[in-house]
Amino acid sequence: MEADHGSLARLGGCAACGSEPTWLAEEKSRIYTLRDGSRLLVRPLLASDRASLGIGYEQMSEGSRRRRFFAAGAHLSERELDYLLDLDYDDRYAFAAFALDDDGAPGVGVARYIRDREDPGLAEIAATVLDEYQGRGIGTRLVTELAAEATQHGIATFVAHVLWENEPALELLRDAGARVAPEEPGIARIELDLPEDRAEVEARVAEMLTRITPHLGARARDLT
Amino acid sequence: MDEMRGPDLAPLAREAHLLQPVLERAQTNPDRVVAGYFEDGALVDVTAKEFADRVMTMAKGLIASGVATGDRVAIMSHTRIEWPLFDYAILAAGGVTVPIYETSSAEQVQWILSDSEAVMLVVETAEMRAIYDSVADAAPLCREALVIDDGAAGELTTRGEHVDDDDLGARIGRITIDDLATIIYTSGTTGRPKGCVLTHGNLRTNVLQNLDALQSMLGEDERSLLFLPLAHSLAKIIMLVGFEYGIDVVFATTIERLQQELPVAKPTMVVSVPRVFEKIFNAAEHKARAEHKGAIFEHSAKIATKWSTEQAEGHVHAWTNFEHTIYGKLVYAKLQEVFGGELRFAFSGGGPLGERLTHFYNGIGVKVFEGYGLTETSPTLTVNREDAWTPGTVGRPVAGTTIRIAPDGEILAKGPQVFSGYWHNDLATAETFDDEGWFKTGDIGVLDDDGFLRITGRKKELIVTAAGKNVAPAPLEDRIRAHELVSQAVVVGDGKPFIAAMIAIDEEAFADWAAHHAQPGLAVADLVDDPDLRAEIQKAVDEANLSVSHAEAIKRFVILPHDLTIDAGELTPTLKVRRAIVEKTYAHLIDALYNS
Numbered sequence: 131m132e133a134d135h136g137s138l139a140r141l142g143g144c145a146a147c148g149s150e151p152t153w154l155a156e157e158k159s160r161i162y163t164l165r166d167g168s169r170l171l172v173r174p175l176l177a178s179d180r181a182s183l184g185i186g187y188e189q190m191s192e193g194s195r196r197r198r199f200f201a202a203g204a205h206l207s208e209r210e211l212d213y214l215l216d217l218d219y220d221d222r223y224a225f226a227a228f229a230l231d232d233d234g235a236p237g238v239g240v241a242r243y244i245r246d247r248e249d250p251g252l253a254e255i256a257a258t259v260l261d262e263y264q265g266r267g268i269g270t271r272l273v274t275e276l277a278a279e280a281t282q283h284g285i286a287t288f289v290a291h292v293l294w295e296n297e298p299a300l301e302l303l304r305d306a307g308a309r310v311a312p313e314e315p316g317i318a319r320i321e322l323d324l325p326e327d328r329a330e331v332e333a334r335v336a337e338m339l340t341r342i343t344p345h346l347g348a349r350a351r352d353l354t
Numbered sequence: 355m356d357e358m359r360g361p362d363l364a365p366l367a368r369e370a371h372l373l374q375p376v377l378e379r380a381q382t383n384p385d386r387v388v389a390g391y392f393e394d395g396a397l398v399d400v401t402a403k404e405f406a407d408r409v410m411t412m413a414k415g416l417i418a419s420g421v422a423t424g425d426r427v428a429i430m431s432h433t434r435i436e437w438p439l440f441d442y443a444i445l446a447a448g449g450v451t452v453p454i455y456e457t458s459s460a461e462q463v464q465w466i467l468s469d470s471e472a473v474m475l476v477v478e479t480a481e482m483r484a485i486y487d488s489v490a491d492a493a494p495l496c497r498e499a500l501v502i503d504d505g506a507a508g509e510l511t512t513r514g515e516h517v518d519d520d521d522l523g524a525r526i527g528r529i530t531i532d533d534l535a536t537i538i539y540t541s542g543t544t545g546r547p548k549g550c551v552l553t554h555g556n557l558r559t560n561v562l563q564n565l566d567a568l569q570s571m572l573g574e575d576e577r578s579l580l581f582l583p584l585a586h587s588l589a590k591i592i593m594l595v596g597f598e599y600g601i602d603v604v605f606a607t608t609i610e611r612l613q614q615e616l617p618v619a620k621p622t623m624v625v626s627v628p629r630v631f632e633k634i635f636n637a638a639e640h641k642a643r644a645e646h647k648g649a650i651f652e653h654s655a656k657i658a659t660k661w662s663t664e665q666a667e668g669h670v671h672a673w674t675n676f677e678h679t680i681y682g683k684l685v686y687a688k689l690q691e692v693f694g695g696e697l698r699f700a701f702s703g704g705g706p707l708g709e710r711l712t713h714f715y716n717g718i719g720v721k722v723f724e725g726y727g728l729t730e731t732s733p734t735l736t737v738n739r740e741d742a743w744t745p746g747t748v749g750r751p752v753a754g755t756t757i758r759i760a761p762d763g764e765i766l767a768k769g770p771q772v773f774s775g776y777w778h779n780d781l782a783t784a785e786t787f788d789d790e791g792w793f794k795t796g797d798i799g800v801l802d803d804d805g806f807l808r809i810t811g812r813k814k815e816l817i818v819t820a821a822g823k824n825v826a827p828a829p830l831e832d833r834i835r836a837h838e839l840v841s842q843a844v845v846v847g848d849g850k851p852f853i854a855a856m857i858a859i860d861e862e863a864f865a866d867w868a869a870h871h872a873q874p875g876l877a878v879a880d881l882v883d884d885p886d887l888r889a890e891i892q893k894a895v896d897e898a899n900l901s902v903s904h905a906e907a908i909k910r911f912v913i914l915p916h917d918l919t920i921d922a923g924e925l926t927p928t929l930k931v932r933r934a935i936v937e938k939t940y941a942h943l944i945d946a947l948y949n950s
Contacts, residue, residue, distance in 0.1 A: 192832065200931040201842055202832045207862050210929065244927035256928035291930050314934035316828075 154219060160275070161230065164266050168231045172275050175224035175240055177215050182226075182237040184211060191261045197296050198258040200317070214242075220283050221245040225275045227259070227268050238263040241272035243280055243288065251286040270302070278328040290320040356759050358805035363563065363754030363770070371529040371554040372561075373409075373445055375598045380406035388597065390577075390604035390619070391435040392611075397604065397618050400435065408439055408507070413446035413525075414517035415510025419474065420497070423448030423525060426470045426537065428496075429585075430454040430463065430486075431478035435605045436502050437584045438593060440476050443510070445554075448525040450534045452549075453585035456482065462547065464489035466539050467496050470549055470777065475499040476506055531555030537777050538587055540729045549777030550729045560732035560771040561594045563752035567739040571623075571699050571721070572599060579621040579694075581606035587733040588703045592625040613692075620694035625701040631711055631722065638689050654681040658717025659710060666713070666745065678717065686718040693720070701725060703733075712745035724748050726807060728795060730786065732771035735795075736807045747806035748799075757807055758792060765799045765807070766792035798826060817848045825853055825906045827933070830898045834908075837894035838863045839887075841917045844936045845908065846944055854947045855911040856940055857891055858918050879915035887913065910947045914940065 159173035175183075187195070187206045195202040206214070217224055224242035228235045241257035255276065259269045277288065290308075292299050293316055300318060304310055308322040325331050379386060384403035391398055421427060427444045429451060431437055444451045452470045454463060456478060463485055467475065477483050477499055486499045500506035535554045539547040565572075578601050582589035596603035604619040606612055635655075642651030661678040664670040670678075690697065699721040702712075707724055715722045725737030726748035736757060738749035751757045755769035772793045775783030786794055799809045810826045817825045827845035834843035834855065841860040847853040859878045868876055871886055881887050891913060899907040918924035924936045937944060 196828065196832070199929055200933075201835060203835050203841070207841070207860060209861065213929070242928060246927075254927045256926075256930065291926055291932075314932070316933075 158225075158279070162271055164268070164271075166266055168229065168266075170238075170268060170271060171228040171230050171235065172225055172271060173228075174219060175215070175217060175226040175242070177217075179226055179237060180211055180215055183214060183240070186237055186240070186260060189260055190258065194258060194261050194264075197293055197299070198256060200291075200293065217242075223276065223279060223283070225272050225279070227272055229263065239268045239272050241269070241276045243276055243285065245283075245285065246289075250284060252289055253280060253285045253287075255288045255290050274331055277324050278331045281324050281327060281331065286324055288320075288322045288324060290322070292318050292320055294318050355801045355803065355805065358751050358757050358801050358807070360563075360751035360755040360769075361566070361753045363559070363566075365770075366531050366555055366558060366562075368530050368532075370531055370558055371445070371526075371533070372535055372558055372594065373442060373526060373529070374558075376402075376406055376409065376442060377526075379600060383600070386600060387602050388600060389435060389438070390602060392605075392607050392615060392618075395614070395618075399602075402600075405439070409442040409446055410522060411514055412439060412443035412507055412510045414514025414522055415512070416443055416447040416449065416474070416514070417517050417521060417525070418513040419510070421447045421449050421474060423528065424450065424534070425474075426450045426452050426472040428452040428454055428467060428470065428472040428475045430456060430458065430475065430482050431502055431584075432456040432608070433580055433582065433584045433589065433605055434478070434502075434607075436478075436507060437605075438597070438603075439507065440502075441584075445529070445535060446522065446526055448529065448533075451536045453536065453538055453590075455583060455585045458485075460485050460489050462539075464492045465547065466549075467493035469539075470537050471495045473497055476502065478502045480504070529554060531558065536590075538585070538590075538729050548779055548782050550773050551775060551777050552732055552773055556732045556771050556773060557591070557594060559754070559769075560591055560734050560752075561598045563754065563769075563771060564591060564595050564734050564737065565599060566753045567737045567749075568595070568723075570740045572601075573622075575602070576622045577602040577604060577619060577696075578623045578625070579604045579606050579612075579616060579619045580625070581609050581612060582625060582627065587727075587729045588625060588627075588701075591733060592701060616692065616694040618694075620696045622696050623699050623701075624693070624697065625703070628702055628707040628711070631700070631702060631707060631715065634689075634692055635711060635714065638692065651685065654685040655714055655717075657681055658686065659713040660717075662713035662716040662745075665716075666743070682719075689718050690720070699723060701737075703727070709746035716745075726797075726809060730773045730793065731767060731769070731795075732773070734771065735767050735769065738806075742804075742806075744802075744804070744806045747802065747808045749807065750805045751807070757801065759799065759801055760788075760792075760794075763798040763800075763810070765795040765797045765809075767795060768792055817845065817853065830855070830906075830908060833898035834894045836897070837891070839867055839890055840894055842931055843894075844931070844933050846933075846937055850948055852909040852948075853906060854944065855895065855908045856914055856936060856943065857894075857911055858914045858916070859887075861917055878913070878917075882913040882915055910950075912940075912943050912947055914943075 155173045155176060159171060162170045162172060164170055184206055192202040216222065222244050224240055226237050227239040229238045239259035241255065243253040243255045246252040246254065255273065257269050257273050291313060300310060303320050303322060306322060308320045311319050313319040379388065379402040384401060386402045387399045388402045388405050389400040416427065427449045429437060429440050441451050452466060452472050454466050473495055475486055475496055477486060480501060480503065483499055483501050490496065500509060531554045533554050534551055535557050536552050537549040538552065539549050578596055580589060580593055580603055584590050584593060593603055604621065606615050639651055642648050657674065657677045661670060661674050664674055697720050702722050702724045707722060712722050712724065723738045725734050727733035727735040734752055735755055736749045736751050738744065738747065742750055755767065758766040760766050766788065768791065788794055797809055799807050801807055817827055825847060830845045831843040834840055834857065839859055840857055842858040844856045845853060846856065861878065864878055868874055873881060891911065895908050895911055918931065918936060920927055922939050924932055924939060926932060
């Protein structure tokens with residue numbers, strides 16, 4: 131039991147402590163091997179990740195914060211953290227990624243969708259990966275996971291708002307078949323129709339990944 | 355100003371191709387050391403004659419291998435001495451070099467080989483060869499791949515033994531400035547990477563343009579250490595400048611080995627991207643802290659920056675000068691040692707270095723020249739020079755070049771170094787030139803009164819005031835947001851007479867502030883006109899205004915009664931700020947700002 135405690139805690143909770151919806155973390159968690167050989171744990175974001183989320187934000191470069199929030203505040207407020215962690219895993223879902231091979235298995239990225247209030251088939255997505263972990267396919271991995279999950283919750287289309295200057299993300303999304311249109315100065319609106327099932331999502335992403343060259347990847351600001 | 359022309363530039367002679375300086379120096383100054391590389395940690399010199407001879411024998415090998423005039427030959431290798439040897443050999447055989455990043459994926463290798471219709475590929479390693487093998491079927495025109503690590507140069511030398519000198523001479527004799535020299539692939543916003551076609555004339559012109567800007571800094575014996583990828587146009591042009599002028603171009607083994615190789619190569623100049631300059635500064639600072647000399651380092655860095663800033667303003671105070679001299683011996687000399695001890699100047703490109711670091715490096719005796727350009731422009735369009743050096747800008751247009759600022763702020767360019775189009779992609783070519791033939795950079799910038807270009811933003815993310823002043827809102831907003839009381843700032847002014855800002859208050863920080871200002875229990879909405887609160891926010895606005903010209907400065911601001919909300923659509927559900935919607939929601943407040 132002691133031995134399991136650590137790994138369960140890493141998964142986001144511990145049944146023994148009754149702290150978190152461990153069932154969710156266990157059921158939906160997967161470990162992937164990245165292009166560079168390191169292991170990545172992807173699992174639903176949980177309320178217990180609050181501290182990591184706050185720290186992670188502070189570790190983001192100004193540029194990454196701006197690409198994610200179109201603003202570059204120094205920290206997330208408690209209210210913002212509340213909001214970002216208020217997930218029901220249906221209308222509001224987020225996955226987090228952890229670098230298992232690094233000290234303390236730090237959280238390195240988050241991707242979320244939030245269902246549109248008027249159109250239940252539509253959800254806005256946003257994703258971010260810590261600067262030093264960008265370019266390894268983590269953002270793509272997170273969004274794949276999210277897309278696969280979204281299809282099971284009746285979501286047919288992802289919409290994202292992306293800065294025009296975030297060309298690598300735009301290119302990636304275009305490669306994935308997204309429609310890109312100007313929105314307001316500086317910002318593009320992206321619409322991406324999701325495939326029917328998980329297998330198709332995986333196949334499409336795998337194809338996309340081969341198109342992303344490592345040198346482009348090094349520049350790529352992971353997604354939106 | 356809207357338009358700035360660089361100094362005049364004499365047109366190139368028809369035969370002024372890229373091989374000319376290399377071949378001429380081999381004749382006139384055969385023993386001059388023109389290049390170097392590392393072998394087992396030791397620096398090996400290459401003379402002008404040795405270099406040219408190797409180029410010639412390899413060129414013969416290419417001819418023997420069936421490379422015809424105009425054929426494309428690709429190079430996939432990291433930066434090393436063989437890179438320019440193959441590059442020049444390809445040119446001498448009448449061919450066109452197609453660089454491929456050493457880190458490219460199989461798909462990209464396939465795309466570049468098939469799109470460029472390369473007939474041959476030179477790769478560095480067996481691993482790269484394997485990548486080629488996996489896509490070879492999709493690039494049927496590429497007949498073979500030679501591996502540098504497996505003796506590609508020697509193989510070509512053997513193959514070329516029976517090729518007549520006159521055959522090679524005839525090929526070189528036919529090259530003109532209008533012939534293609536390279537096709538460099540760049541990834542744009544749409545579709546596959548596009549091949550930028552650059553002629554001998556484009557590149558040779560840009561070499562001379564860079565030299566013209568650099569001339570005053572150059573002495574008899576200059577040495578550079580090259581470590582950026584030569585597949586990138588910035589590294590490539592600086593290398594070409596080196597061979598043109600007779601700078602000893604030393605090729606670093608890898609970036610990881612820089613620390614060991616800098617003290618051996620002792621470069622007098624380097625070319626780099628801002629990140630390297632930042633890293634070296636940070637490493638020095640870290641080291642100083644670890645040795646409990648953090649305070650000294652910090653102060654010395656401040657003095658270096660101050661000294662340089664005062665110098666740029668025309669007067670160095672006596673005390674600054676004194677301190678600068680003291681720290682020169684204590685600290686700056688040690689920093690210089692990181693670069694090998696002889697570095698005098700550096701080129702920085704690929705992104706903004708920032709005024710502070712530029713002044714810092716100048717303060718320790720390393721003049722950093724920031725420039726600007728794109729692969730499509732060979733690349734240099736503007737660069738700072740010794741007699742026209744303004745940190746924070748990317749300098750003035752180089753000789754023969756005109757920079758124009760379009761009505762929407764986009765930087766447009768004309769000059770002999772600007773390419774004529776993308777390879778086999780007329781649509782992309784058409785999109786990149788406007789009706790008057792200006793090259794559209796996609797970047798936003800301003801020319802100051804002295805003709806220095808400042809890059810202020812990227813496409814479309816800008817406000818154009820009624821006076822036609824283009825203002826990039828993001829930097830202003832970021833600075834205002836740095837204030838702890840500010841949650842969000844939205845800068846407005848499109849089509850208006852001046853720039854204004856709408857500022858949302860951070861409700862957590864506000865609660866503290868209100869308690870300290872005898873306003874406990876009140877909400878932001880109650881205090882939007884409170885003089886104390888406004889005075890506090892004014893500080894943040896003043897701070898932001900320090901970064902811009904008068905015309906771009908925020909003249910008025912309004913405090914919003916509530917923080918931005920998702921319900922109002924001001925934030926997207928994932929918390930992205932929608933400037934346009936904030937403007938719409940508070941249109942009445944904005945109107946009041948401009949009409950009061």
